[in-house]
Amino acid sequence: MATAASTRPRRSARRLLLAAITAVALAAGGLFFLAPAQAQANGFHVVGSNLVDANGNEFIMRGSTHPYEWYQTQDDAIGDMSALGTNTVRVVLGSGQQWGPSPAANVAGIIDDCKANRVVCVLEVHDTTGYADASAPNAASLDQAVDYWISIQDVLEGEEAYVIINIGNEPWGNENVAGWEPAMTNAIERMRAAGFEHTLIADAPNWGQDWTNTMRDGDTAQRVFDADPLANTVFSVHMYSVYAQPQTVIDYFDAFEAKGLPLIVGEFGEDTPTAIEAEAQERGIGWIAWSWSGNTGGTHDQVIDFDPNQMRPWGERVFHGENGIGATAERASVFGDDPDPTDPTTTPDDPTTEPEPEGDCSAEIEVAGDWGSGWQGNVSITADAAVDGWTLTWTWPGATTVTSHWNAELSQSGATVTASDVGWNAAVAAGQTRQVFGFIGSSAAATPEVTCTAA
Structure with a gap:
């Protein structure tokens, strides 16, 4: 692990390299790299392996997940997470196959709540979890997830600077994993054909963990990325027991860094090494921890009963750890430099x-x-x-x-x-x-x- 860390360029060096590439592209008048990003100047967009906000500033997610669809009366959750410094909240929605569907009016209220608390909304359809596995017979397909997004498109349009769409949570199981690529490619193409200009998040197969390295290895991820005419897709891996050893985290990050494609850790839990946060901080990779509260038996709950005054050790790590939210999160610049309304001074x-x-x-x-x-x-x-x-x-x-x-x-x-x-x-x-x-x-x-x- 020490050897891998010593041979990897530090984050500052990569930023300088990106700036140099951008400058050369502009000086040459060639927008081969920047054209898709510039087309998305009204919202979040991808530049190289980085996520950039509507003001052109790099944005690194540091967040937690609100299980909204199952706990709709917990309307203080987003504000409570924001008060702890979260810059991103991933929100669980339902598309109607297993949960929901979450009404458009409710989603509009969630977006307003995120804006009010100066956090970026990552909205996700949870019904797709484990699709194609016999153990998830009622899971929605990515096609059905796209149908849902289209059904609420009116409340999402115009919110590209504040909302990112996670097309489907863990949208493929462990069976016939090769089917993930065409399904994800089709979903991205349908979203763009429908007129969505938001940054899209593509979750990995294998219930998000990609233990077969289907998304990690070869040209699969590149082909999926190339299917997006706006070049505005971010890949997400979920890190649980498969990544129990720090080296597995490093290997995955190394593989995506070599590809030059944008990656986040869309979920991880308390049974994982702190190397996730440390390596993500070193490399400028975003992460969203699972989850604020409400898990069966309390495993992976950051706080008990949605009460920020009853924080579990997992919550202490996420919010107050050495590389946790409090130490590393920065608000998206689209919210300005005003003091946080939940942190009076x-x-x-x-x-x-x-x-x-x-x-x-x-x-x-x-x-x-x-x-x-x-x-x-x-x-x-x-x-x-x-x-x-x-x-x-x-x-x-x-x-x-x-x-x-x-x-x-x-x-x-x-x-x-x-x-x-x-x-x-x-x-x-x-x-x-x-x-x-x-x-x-x-x-x-x-x-x-x-x-x-x-x-």
Whole structure:
């Protein structure tokens, strides 16, 4: 293992090489490498072996999975994972063969929730798990997964900068593994023919683990990638017991690195070596851990009963480990550089430049992001005297409404909005400004005057 690590170029060297290749291509006027990526400038796209966001910045997934389809009332899960630093949440959906189908309106709400919490949504159809195996007789085919994506296409179009589509979870079992390639190729071609421009994720066969190396070896992955006219497909391997030894992880990463194709670890669990996170960090490979909560018997649960205050050792590794989410995740640049609304900070007022606030507190709305069909507002309170509980009110100047919110009790009556603290964010120290909650607004962005009343 030490030998393999010492002979592999470090991540910084590969970045310099990619930059040099890009510069040469541009200088020569030849867009042989960049044309598909430029065609996808409105959303995520693949450049070489890297995933790049709509702003042209490299994005490395560091995330967890929300088992939404089986736990639809756990609507705090995405926000709770975001608060721990997650930049990506993979969301389980159903296409109707085993679970669901997940309605388009629900999927639209999930996307809004991801945006509100500044995480990238990786949406996946779970019904395909183990297709073609006798042990999975009800599994959906990739064709049926594509049918589902087409059925909800209206809520996915225009979200290419925030949503990535994982066509089907572990979409082939262990039988007749050669069938994976034509099935995946056909699925990608159908998605593009239907007009989808999102980055697509292709899960490996063998229940995602590719222990036969069908996706890893030979030209199979290259042929699947070449079937995408937008050159915007990422491959995903799921690492469980097959990858119990660190060398198996290194060998798989080495093989894909040699191909120059984009790879993520779409799932891995607590029975795997920490070499997954360490090697992924060294090479700039994204990963999504399985899963937040709700597994039978609790195996692979990161937290107990969807409660972030009851974190299991697996969750500690995922979120707080040496190469875990807290230490390595960076938000997608499409969400801007604004503070995370789930991680309030305090900033002292400068009495030499700021006027003395009237009363106990004042508040304002800041537009943190605007994507046309909606916008994100962050609300901050400035305290004159110390505040331990607050209520805010404002009136929209037009037809704006709050479609979702977090970290506040909020109600609307006509154009008037009333919001109050939820306990943990009640206190604002004297002379300080604290971002206390956020929301998603409809219509045009607006920043009306806010009245702050201290409890």
